[in-house]
Amino acid sequence: MTATFELEPPPSRNNPHRSVESVRTVAIAGNPNSGKSTLFNALTGLRQKVGNYPGVTVEKKIGRFRGSHGEPLDLLDLPGTYSLQTRSPDEAIARDALLGRLADTPQPDVILCVVDATNLERNLYLVAQMAELGLPLVVGLNMIDLAEGNGMAIHAARLSKGLGCPVIPCVASQSKGLVELRQAITRQLDGQAPHRAPLPKPLEEAALTLGEVLVREQELDPRFALAEALLLITATGHAVANLSGNPRALLERARQTVNEAGLDRLSAAIHARYAWVHQLAAEAVTSRTGDGASISDRLDAWLTHKIWGWVFFLGVMTLMFFMVFQLAEIPMDWIQAGQTGLINWVQSVMPAGDFRDLLTSGIISGVGTVVTFLPQILILFFFIGLLEDTGYLARAAFIIDRLMSRVGLHGKSFVPMLSSFACAIPGIMATRTIDNPKDRLATILVAPLVSCPARLPVYSLMIAVLLPMGFSSWDKAGIMLAMYLFSIIAAFGMAWVFRKTLFKGERSLFLLEMPPYRRPSLGVTVQRMWERSVVFLRRAGTIILSVSVIIWALSTYPKPANPDATPAQTLAGSAAGKLGHIFEPLIKPLGYDWKVGVGIISSFAAREVFVGTMSVMYSVQNGDENLPALRKAMLAEKHPNGAPVFTPLVCIGLMVYYVLAMQCLSTVAVVRRETNSWKWPLFQIGYMSLLAWAGAFLVFQIGHLFGFS
Amino acid sequence: MTQTIVTQKLAGQPVGRRLKITGFALPDDVHQRLLEMGLAIGMECTVARYAPLGDPMELKIRGYSLSLRLTEAEGVHVEAHH
Numbered sequence: 001m002t003a004t005f006e007l008e009p010p011p012s013r014n015n016p017h018r019s020v021e022s023v024r025t026v027a028i029a030g031n032p033n034s035g036k037s038t039l040f041n042a043l044t045g046l047r048q049k050v051g052n053y054p055g056v057t058v059e060k061k062i063g064r065f066r067g068s069h070g071e072p073l074d075l076l077d078l079p080g081t082y083s084l085q086t087r088s089p090d091e092a093i094a095r096d097a098l099l100g101r102l103a104d105t106p107q108p109d110v111i112l113c114v115v116d117a118t119n120l121e122r123n124l125y126l127v128a129q130m131a132e133l134g135l136p137l138v139v140g141l142n143m144i145d146l147a148e149g150n151g152m153a154i155h156a157a158r159l160s161k162g163l164g165c166p167v168i169p170c171v172a173s174q175s176k177g178l179v180e181l182r183q184a185i186t187r188q189l190d191g192q193a194p195h196r197a198p199l200p201k202p203l204e205e206a207a208l209t210l211g212e213v214l215v216r217e218q219e220l221d222p223r224f225a226l227a228e229a230l231l232l233i234t235a236t237g238h239a240v241a242n243l244s245g246n247p248r249a250l251l252e253r254a255r256q257t258v259n260e261a262g263l264d265r266l267s268a269a270i271h272a273r274y275a276w277v278h279q280l281a282a283e284a285v286t287s288r289t290g291d292g293a294s295i296s297d298r299l300d301a302w303l304t305h306k307i308w309g310w311v312f313f314l315g316v317m318t319l320m321f322f323m324v325f326q327l328a329e330i331p332m333d334w335i336q337a338g339q340t341g342l343i344n345w346v347q348s349v350m351p352a353g354d355f356r357d358l359l360t361s362g363i364i365s366g367v368g369t370v371v372t373f374l375p376q377i378l379i380l381f382f383f384i385g386l387l388e389d390t391g392y393l394a395r396a397a398f399i400i401d402r403l404m405s406r407v408g409l410h411g412k413s414f415v416p417m418l419s420s421f422a423c424a425i426p427g428i429m430a431t432r433t434i435d436n437p438k439d440r441l442a443t444i445l446v447a448p449l450v451s452c453p454a455r456l457p458v459y460s461l462m463i464a465v466l467l468p469m470g471f472s473s474w475d476k477a478g479i480m481l482a483m484y485l486f487s488i489i490a491a492f493g494m495a496w497v498f499r500k501t502l503f504k505g506e507r508s509l510f511l512l513e514m515p516p517y518r519r520p521s522l523g524v525t526v527q528r529m530w531e532r533s534v535v536f537l538r539r540a541g542t543i544i545l546s547v548s549v550i551i552w553a554l555s556t557y558p559k560p561a562n563p564d565a566t567p568a569q570t571l572a573g574s575a576a577g578k579l580g581h582i583f584e585p586l587i588k589p590l591g592y593d594w595k596v597g598v599g600i601i602s603s604f605a606a607r608e609v610f611v612g613t614m615s616v617m618y619s620v621q622n623g624d625e626n627l628p629a630l631r632k633a634m635l636a637e638k639h640p641n642g643a644p645v646f647t648p649l650v651c652i653g654l655m656v657y658y659v660l661a662m663q664c665l666s667t668v669a670v671v672r673r674e675t676n677s678w679k680w681p682l683f684q685i686g687y688m689s690l691l692a693w694a695g696a697f698l699v700f701q702i703g704h705l706f707g708f709s
Numbered sequence: 710m711t712q713t714i715v716t717q718k719l720a721g722q723p724v725g726r727r728l729k730i731t732g733f734a735l736p737d738d739v740h741q742r743l744l745e746m747g748l749a750i751g752m753e754c755t756v757a758r759y760a761p762l763g764d765p766m767e768l769k770i771r772g773y774s775l776s777l778r779l780t781e782a783e784g785v786h787v788e789a790h791h
Binding site for chain 1: 737738739740741742743744745746747749757758760761762763764765767771772773774775776777778781
């Protein structure tokens with residue numbers, strides 16, 4: 001699978017006949033914030049392929065680069081992790097990839113472990129764990145410039161001697177040290193395993209004994225015997241559930257031996273590793289003149305201050321929101337204008353017919369929908385990149401976590417939720433900054449409840465129908481505001497419900513490293529914007545386009561027998577029209593007739609389509625621009641028994657419905673993409689539709705009980 | 710020389726006081742994760758600050774900053790370190 005690349009590098013000059021199969025794999029691992037992704041990008045450039053590991057939400061990135069002899073190498077980007085002792089399926093990916101347990105992921109030949117030089121000791125802990133894997137290792141001592149700037153001198157050769165593997169100082173954001181890294185990697189392709197932390201004797205013996213059995217009975221790679229055995233012995237709770245029979249019994253015995261030796265099996269290995277790396281760091285750091293954290297501390301005294309912290313937080317968030325909401329409007333208008341122009345052009349050069357309709361109403365509109373999201377995605381990811389790289393995102397999460405945790409969300413859920421007011425698509429893509437998969441999923445599930453601008457046309461129409469002409473724009477704004485508040489309550493309420501049901505008993509752990517403030521790198525940010533856009537266009541775009549075409553077909557076919565049929569008759573006779581009739585019993589308790597049903601079905605792909613469908617149904621030309629005419633037609637609409645359809649309760653109910661319903665195909669496609677499964681988007685459609693129906697039902701029925709109509 | 714050591718919880722410790730970790734009373738997995746993040750019995754740390762709403766708190770340990778919620782900090786036992 002990994003052999004197919006978008007940009008295949010030219011064949012090696014040294015060895016042009018080298019076959020694709022012989023490409024060796026280097027895995028890049030490191031703590032979050034260590035600059036691992038930056039180094040990955042610096043090494044591979046744009047020669048990367050983004051995919052997914054089966055069954056989990058983490059992305060699988062493989063890039064191609066060259067070793068020092070020009071030989072092509074695959075670089076496998078592992079998810080950032082603090083430890084191999086993982087606590088969720090997502091975190092387990094890094095461990096399983098390293099241990100060669102993943103079916104369609106190549107077993108790495110070398111591990112490149114990225115270390116933040118400014119936070120040496122804590123980062124070396126992961127190196128100590130990597131060292132136990134028995135694979136050749138290269139340590140990239142990243143951000144060495146910042147460490148030196150802090151007055152810290154690190155003797156790389158001494159550290160290298162202690163670890164038993166190359167230690168290469170580098171600055172990933174400035175592409176410094178890459179040549180040396182490539183040399184070290186090439187050298188290590190057939191290199192030796194590094195040294196490892198001395199473990200307490202009883203623990204080491206128990207692990208080696210258990211490891212031998214695993215190699216014998218479970219065909220484990222002998223290199224990983226110690227690491228696997230240690231992971232099992234030191235695991236908490238359910239982590240060993242898939243082990244049975246003899247190995248299980250042996251594991252129990254190994255744990256018992258360790259306990260009897262007076263060791264705590266949960267902590268003994270961790271202490272031993274930290275003791276080792278503490279020693280190594282102490283020997284390697286030759287001077288520590290300045291106090292590196294002091295600038296960050298002085299900034300934090302202001303930026304997390306009880307009053308000024310909030311002022312700055314609100315300022316940053318307002319600016320970001322304004323940019324995503326307002327600045328994005330400009331290119332979005334261009335895209336829309338281009339789309340209209342293209343449609344007009346096609347209509348002028350092609351004869352009328354089904355194919356032309358497919359092009360204009362299906363394909364061009366579908367592509368247009370996809371592309372319109374790009375400006376918002378680009379701007380939001382520019383800001384997120386800036387916030388992440390400077391270190392402010394961690395502070396923002398620190399400030400707001402207390403409020404978010406009340407409903408079971410995470411401090412880092414704030415930016416995605418805020419962005420969802422502009423559009424749920426970038427909002428859901430922004431949940432990537434949340435490390436904990438449960439917190440991330442909870443945020444994804446509730447983000448589309450936040451009221452986005454696509455609902456505005458629906459609100460405007462229903463408010464126009466609801467209020468007689470005499471009402472001021474203040475009254476209209478009041479209703480609009482009520483809908484926004486309602487959407488916030490719904491989002492936070494559902495987050496709370498999910499925390500109490502779906503994720504019940506799962507302790508939401510907030511352990512956040514606060515990195516020192518750093519200067520952001522424009523190149524890194526731009527690359528990230530580019531990467532997100534490509535992933536969105538390729539993965540979500542295809543789904544959005546195909547469903548746009550399906551919806552167009554549903555509302556076009558079958559064609560009416562009478563060629564002079566009005567658009568309203570055509571729509572009524574189409575599959576969508578028939579579906580409206582079929583669904584009528586379902587929406588009758590909400591006070592809707594089949595025409596509203598057609599509106600809901602046709603706007604499944606995008607909420608704002610509802611207004612367009614209504615104007616077709618009521619034969620109003622350009623209904624979205626000619627609101628009074630559409631309003632008049634809708635007010636005149638009667639049920640078969642003569643009662644008006646669009647009573648105040650129906651209008652309010654419809655607005656409530658559109659606040660709560662997942663009437664946005666693009667969001668479905670993005671959730672599918674971000675959770676790497678159909679399970680969660682389908683669940684989301686299900687719960688939101690149910691919620692929307694129940695909301696509209698309650699408005700209509702309870703309103704009736706109180707004598708309203 | 711007799712010395713009275715008063716063990717207290719990390720949550721609520723004043724900013725800037727030098728502390729020494731004396732024990733943990735946390736679920737196994739949370740305990741283990743804290744150890745992996747560099748906390749350990751005998752380790753020195755200081756409270757850098759509390760968030761504007763009083764929770765979470767930021768800790769300085771092993772030369773870096775870690776923020777954690779008070780729920781977890783309740784389960785970390787400390788004593789004043791001189």
